[in-house]
Amino acid sequence: MSDDGNPAKPVRDEDAFDTAAVQEWLGLGPIEEVRQFPGGASNLTYLLRMTDRELILRRPPSGQKAAGAHDMGREHRIQAALAPVFPYVPEMVGFCEDEALIGSPFYVMAKVEGTVPRRDLPPTMSRDDVSTLCGNAWDVLAELHSVDVAAHPELAALGRGEGYVGRQVAGWTSRFAKARTEDTGDWSAIEAWIAAHQPDDVAQVLIHNDFRLDNLVVAPDDPTRVVGVLDWEMATVGDPLMDLGGSMAYWVEESDDEFFQMFRRQPSQAPGMWTRAEIVERYTRRMGYDVSPDQWLFYEVFGLYRLAVIAQQIWYRYFHGQTTNEQYAVFGPAVGYLESRCRRLTGT
Template sequence: MGEFILSQDSREPDKLPIENLAHYLADKMPVFIQSKQLHIKQFSAGASNLTYQLTSGEQSVILRRPPSGTKAASAHDMVREYNVIKSVGAFYNLSPKPLLLCEDENVIGEKFFIMEQIIGLGIDKNLPVEMSKKQQLKLCENFVIGLSQLHSIDISSKELSQLGKPEGYVERQLEGWQKRFIKAKTDDVGSSDKIYQWLSIHLPKNSGYQSLVHNDYKFDNLILDPDKPENIKGVLDWEMTTLGDPLLDLGCTLAYWVNADDDAGMQAIRMMPTHLDGMMTRQQVFESYCSIRKIKSFDLAPYYVFGLFRLAVIAQQIYYRFYHGQTDNPKFKNFGQLVNILLNKAEQEIA
């Protein structure tokens, strides 16, 4: 393909067949690739679906594809994720704009989709730039507002009502995650049985609320405004979005939220800078959420414990792939320890 200048910066197991992709883009997105250049850069963040930046000239877009190796039945459905962000985008201005869906697995070996790149700052274990305590608090407030706005969208429209079945959502989630854990369990992690049995009794099956649920709403799925980093420009990773119980979604969000006074185990697995002095605590996030949505306070414990349990299962599914040699990504090596810390935290909460 001599007429194109092609380059790629991706992990060896995750490299895309760049010539095939360039041919495809020349046909489907000719305006994007009119410079006759294509550079692919894989993002290191994320432990589920793989994300790449495609750059041609001055333009950049994002490609999403499933990971290699064994996959949970519905966790990596590219067609569904594309349709979700397409549907949600009409009602929620923080979701990225979908550009192209490819269901032909001959192009790169998997179905994939392309969406706009929201330019801004990402968050990982640390803040991307220095922020005052006042800015940190404002970021937390905007974070809660973003989740509250998502949960307040009218889901009766044709576009959104087809995204899931909110009736029986909690039962399906609890049963489903327990089954996934059992299927992915390895010998070096603990049991989830005690937690599952406790949740079966204490987790409300019907809170009375139904909404869109993002199912992965957390700091490292946000894009911040570079000029005012306390402001949120975008929310990413909609692969698990459906219709369900927003209080369960809140619990899943708080499972990632490590307070400054949490024990050493939780500090060791902290993925976001929620421990900083200017950040809200989990309790403050909860209270702010209830206030913004004008709902009565409720017992958060079952929802938080479910969030910890679900996060442990997600980590275990990823660790299972590493344990059995289906991926050699070194960042997954210690996920078994992560699973045990989360299970222990959940057991402490129900003691």
């Protein structure tokens, strides 16, 4: 992970932790400075600067959390198990499950050297370079989905068998109900459409569940080459098209409306980036999935719905004063926008 595009800043008071306790637990020498990465709206990420290295610490946010979410031990185990067969995960340093140490479980990993492609790309990148980066990024997702999960018991144990799509529909609907605030719109017609149109699973593979450009690291000497994939909080064994649909919910094209442009967190609008349709066509062709536009509509709508639930969970914490991070103030309006987008697509 690099500071570029997402500079680590002083730690917010509400997110501070006992540095001396972490230093003693690590046993790798003094921690000279702790900084906090402002990007992201889920788990908290910190830079630990030491004399001879820089490490990354990840821990959950404060406030109400969805059941099963923000599991630091699980995130650590997935990356440790995946490392031998997928060269894009950071090196794990250690996991601490003792909440007494800093108030929550946490894990520490090596910093991946490179740059995270955030809202904008360097102006020196040509259209061809941008297109190459885009293709390489989605090839990495296809590479992840091609990992032989059955050959690795630690990864296979993540799966719950067939019915992943149905479990996701039920699970995210339940999470939405629990995170409602007084300003949440009426999503009942959209939820009914999703329930009525859910398909069978197309496969059972390892999925990232939050695959975006701003969760990747590109090489310091080649901005088109992916060297790291970050943020494995929601990774599991499931349907690959659900993974792709979730990613497309974040993919803001140059032609999208003004509000969606404001919603953008990655440089998906840069000249040379592919459209959502082009990415879906390239991915499904490479993976051998025959998916018509009518069939793809479910994955597109559910990806937007899931994104709305994530935004609502964050908005819930802000709405109830469980966090004072002003970056979260936009998540309430974002939920309303995603509702209108889902209605347009489903005709509800």
